[in-house]
Amino acid sequence: EASRGSARGASAASLPGTVATARTRPEQIRGMLRAGRYGEAERAARVLVGDAERTDGVESAPVAEALDLLAEAMRVSGSTGSPEALAVCDRAVRLHEKLTGRESREYAGSLHNRGALYSANHDFARARADLETALHIRERLLGPDDVDVARSLLFLANVEYELRHPSETERDLDRAVAILRAHLAENDPLRVSGSSMLAGLRYDQGDYVTASVLWREVLIARRNILGPNHAAVGETLHNLGALAVETGDDEEGLKYLAEALRIRKAVNPRQPYVAATLVVMGQALARQGNLGQALARYDQALRIQEDPANQSGADVAWTLHLIGDVLLRRHEDVRAAAVLRRALEIQTRELGPDHADLAWTLNALAIVAERQGRRAEAESLYVRSLAIGEATYGSDYPDVVTTRGQFAQFLASGGDAKRAFPMALAAARARGEHLRVTSSGLAERQALAYAATGSQPLDVVLQLAPSGGPDRAATAWDQLIRWRGIVLDEMAARSGLAAGADSTVRRGARDLLDARRRYANLLVRGAGGDAAGYRSAISRAREEAEGAERDLAARSRRFEDITRREAIGWKEVSSALPEGWGLLAYTVHGPDGRYVAFVARRGAAPVAVPLGKASRIDPLAYRFLA
Numbered sequence: 001e002a003s004r005g006s007a008r009g010a011s012a013a014s015l016p017g018t019v020a021t022a023r024t025r026p027e028q029i030r031g032m033l034r035a036g037r038y039g040e041a042e043r044a045a046r047v048l049v050g051d052a053e054r055t056d057g058v059e060s061a062p063v064a065e066a067l068d069l070l071a072e073a074m075r076v077s078g079s080t081g082s083p084e085a086l087a088v089c090d091r092a093v094r095l096h097e098k099l100t101g102r103e104s105r106e107y108a109g110s111l112h113n114r115g116a117l118y119s120a121n122h123d124f125a126r127a128r129a130d131l132e133t134a135l136h137i138r139e140r141l142l143g144p145d146d147v148d149v150a151r152s153l154l155f156l157a158n159v160e161y162e163l164r165h166p167s168e169t170e171r172d173l174d175r176a177v178a179i180l181r182a183h184l185a186e187n188d189p190l191r192v193s194g195s196s197m198l199a200g201l202r203y204d205q206g207d208y209v210t211a212s213v214l215w216r217e218v219l220i221a222r223r224n225i226l227g228p229n230h231a232a233v234g235e236t237l238h239n240l241g242a243l244a245v246e247t248g249d250d251e252e253g254l255k256y257l258a259e260a261l262r263i264r265k266a267v268n269p270r271q272p273y274v275a276a277t278l279v280v281m282g283q284a285l286a287r288q289g290n291l292g293q294a295l296a297r298y299d300q301a302l303r304i305q306e307d308p309a310n311q312s313g314a315d316v317a318w319t320l321h322l323i324g325d326v327l328l329r330r331h332e333d334v335r336a337a338a339v340l341r342r343a344l345e346i347q348t349r350e351l352g353p354d355h356a357d358l359a360w361t362l363n364a365l366a367i368v369a370e371r372q373g374r375r376a377e378a379e380s381l382y383v384r385s386l387a388i389g390e391a392t393y394g395s396d397y398p399d400v401v402t403t404r405g406q407f408a409q410f411l412a413s414g415g416d417a418k419r420a421f422p423m424a425l426a427a428a429r430a431r432g433e434h435l436r437v438t439s440s441g442l443a444e445r446q447a448l449a450y451a452a453t454g455s456q457p458l459d460v461v462l463q464l465a466p467s468g469g470p471d472r473a474a475t476a477w478d479q480l481i482r483w484r485g486i487v488l489d490e491m492a493a494r495s496g497l498a499a500g501a502d503s504t505v506r507r508g509a510r511d512l513l514d515a516r517r518r519y520a521n522l523l524v525r526g527a528g529g530d531a532a533g534y535r536s537a538i539s540r541a542r543e544e545a546e547g548a549e550r551d552l553a554a555r556s557r558r559f560e561d562i563t564r565r566e567a568i569g570w571k572e573v574s575s576a577l578p579e580g581w582g583l584l585a586y587t588v589h590g591p592d593g594r595y596v597a598f599v600a601r602r603g604a605a606p607v608a609v610p611l612g613k614a615s616r617i618d619p620l621a622y623r624f625l626a
Helices: 024-034 038-056 061-076 083-100 105-120 124-142 147-162 166-183 189-204 208-226 231-246 250-267 272-288 291-305 313-329 333-351 356-371 375-393 398-413 417-441 444-451 457-467 469-483 486-497 503-525 531-555 557-565 570-575 614-625
Strands: 582-589 594-601 607-613
Touching (some): 038 061, 147 189, 166 189, 189 231, 208 231, 208 503, 231 250, 272 313, 375 398, 375 531, 594 614, 607 614
Antiparallel strands (some): 582 594, 594 607
16 A cells, blocks of 8 residues: 555655655545545546656656555556556565665555555465565564554455465454554544454354444445445445345345445446345345346346456356246246256356356256156256265255255155165254254244255155155154254253353353354355355354353253253153053155154054145044044
């Protein structure tokens, strides 16, 4: 960034070739940058460079200062990819090295500018080298708590994030934000940028509560600083809208997103970020069942993404996938197949044949093939989808579990119970663990919404239970016992856990809830195309949740009892039956609502009995009970 010279007490007059009459002009450009008038700042900086070259010489301090301003203005105005931008940064670095030496504040500022440009161009190795050097110079000259040190830390945190170094990202960002909060006013643009970055990090970590609070603060500040229609305000509104949609509040999310869309279209209606907002709006509308409106948003996004200037092949493919999903829900299978095949072709070309995005498109194509009676093709597509998903994310990733459940249902519908039952059982067990995590970590609305989504592999387990003898019946009954009431039992346990407990147990319960909430948010959100980052984040969140569970179990006998109760299955239930007693359980399964009953006596193998459709049995039962 540009050196702050007289504003920070380091007079530009101390540099060779400075003339007093030019001192106010750099500050005017800095004011434009602070106010978000980036294009105006770039034009003014170009004029300033030319004036300084004519007045002071091409290798003078005023030229170096003007080059710093031009470099910053070009970066924030979107000119990062041009060869000119890097040439401007290189020239500024060389001039400051010659004029002030490698241990000067000015040289550190130019290095920082070049590192920020490298970062914007995704050259993260060079960015890190320049930013670290600038940071060390600033720490030596200014001390560890200077605002310019925080500025370097913010950009380094962004580079560490892109390099998938979560610990370094959090370390640098937390330190930067602490410095900025200590030294700058709430409405200072740099402090607001730090808070926005921290909100993004907390979102990535699954801490949606903190992310929401921070982004709301950022929204207020940016409106005050930049006005209600600035691009940065639109970005913050988009983030809040996407977060609301992520947490199941589609109505609030769509309000934020509509305002973000208005601002973003006014800035530039053909930019990819407009398409990003449209895609999230489409996802919210699709979840509400407004499929026509969802398709309209996806189509608008697609037209922007297909613009050659945007070069977003992977984004085009993902939007096509979403369109295909909506068409599947509308049972427009022929159109869906065409759209999904195009998505698959682009994904294979742009991402490679084994990228995770292909797994979900292959799964959708398998559903089309199954509906159209092409069973051999459908099975091949399911197998390939599972192979890619498991290799990328592991067998317990939610979308992989969904695909496994769908494949098990497909096999069961074709009479292949031998393969279908163990596949459905594995999916049901993983799905049950997901429900346990989400019901204990999410709000009731979110938990119940998640419980209603995806395939229900337990339906396949119950469907096949009567046809496999006592071992299969016992296994199916065991899974039913563990599955029943997961959401409500977990919520009841959570609400009563800290009641009447001492402060250490209450604190442990809060820590556990926070850890489970982060884990649950990440589990429900999914990877979003970043497999490596997701695996790292979900592993860390799971370890934190398990650690919090162990800590609370050591403090609370009640929580220990709850944990022990979660392990109860068929074996424990059957052994608790009194001598001479029997047990009858029944449940409804499947989309058409069929009853299955389980019957057992103490010490005897259980039996599963199909009873028929609930639509026929329920009226008879109600008549009998009446």
